[in-house]
Amino acid sequence: QKEVEQDPGPLSVPEGAIVSLNCTYSNSAFQYFMWYRQYSRKGPELLMYTYSSGNKEDGRFTAQVDKSSKYISLFIRDSQPSDSATYLCAMSAPTDSWGKLQFGAGTQVVVTP
Amino acid sequence: NAGVTQTPKFRVLKTGQSMTLLCAQDMNHEYMYWYRQDPGMGLRLIHYSVGEGTTAKGEVPDGYNVSRLKKQNFLLGLESAAPSQTSVYFCASSYGDISNQPQHFGDGTRLSIL
Numbered sequence: 187q188k189e190v191e192q193d194p195g196p197l198s199v200p201e202g203a204i205v206s207l208n209c210t211y212s213n214s215a216f217q218y219f220m221w222y223r224q225y226s227r228k229g230p231e232l233l234m235y236t237y238s239s240g241n242k243e244d245g246r247f248t249a250q251v252d253k254s255s256k257y258i259s260l261f262i263r264d265s266q267p268s269d270s271a272t273y274l275c276a277m278s279a280p281t282d283s284w285g286k287l288q289f290g291a292g293t294q295v296v297v298t299p
Numbered sequence: 300n301a302g303v304t305q306t307p308k309f310r311v312l313k314t315g316q317s318m319t320l321l322c323a324q325d326m327n328h329e330y331m332y333w334y335r336q337d338p339g340m341g342l343r344l345i346h347y348s349v350g351e352g353t354t355a356k357g358e359v360p361d362g363y364n365v366s367r368l369k370k371q372n373f374l375l376g377l378e379s380a381a382p383s384q385t386s387v388y389f390c391a392s393s394y395g396d397i398s399n400q401p402q403h404f405g406d407g408t409r410l411s412i413l
Contacts, residue, residue, distance in 0.1 A: 227406070227407070228406050229404030230342070230389070232402075235401055274341065286347075287342075287344070289341040
């Protein structure tokens with residue numbers, strides 16, 4: 187069983203809709219949670235970075251962490267065609283101080299005009 | 300303002316051939332990483348370095364070697380390429396440990412082994 191599970195999609199939504207993405211994980215030691223966006227034939231770029239539980243908002247993006255359920259979410263409001271990409275969740279534990287990240291497989295999102 | 304640059308961007312090899320992938324960063328980052336990305340598998344760490352002259356194994360190191368002779372460069376070598384090494388390879392770098400700094404990625408090298 188993978189440490190981090192993520193539905194591969196594709197998730198297709200109309201422009202303006204809310205995109206809801208999530209990951210589940212099994213390692214209770216994870217404390218740092220990230221969402222990366224990856225366009226086709228490009229490298230991942232960091233979108234959101236949260237520590238421990240709670241919510242974080244940045245513009246149209248909201249990240250939520252529920253450590254009790256081992257579940258993290260990313261919401262994209264007022265989605266645009268430019269949001270079409272693969273979204274990767276990643277997480278790490280404090281014991282992995284050299285920066286070990288455990289990635290989900292990524293969810294492909296398609297926003298249609 | 301290049302960030303993380305990977306060369307080459309694309310390469311086709313025959314089984315048994317060797318090659319070196321180059322990663323260069325201009326952000327003065329201490330930590331550097333090599334990942335491979337395969338469909339349905341996500342990103343998996345091959346090797347990493349926490350400073351010039353240091354290297355360590357990641358999750359899937361077999362068949363690869365690395366060197367970090369200069370702080371800004373991290374090289375990934377395939378001594379005898381195998382079809383199972385067909386993948387997209389990403390290099391990343393960061394200032395320090397994950398609690399403070401995120402990892403910045405290059406745009407990848409697409410490698411096909413025939």
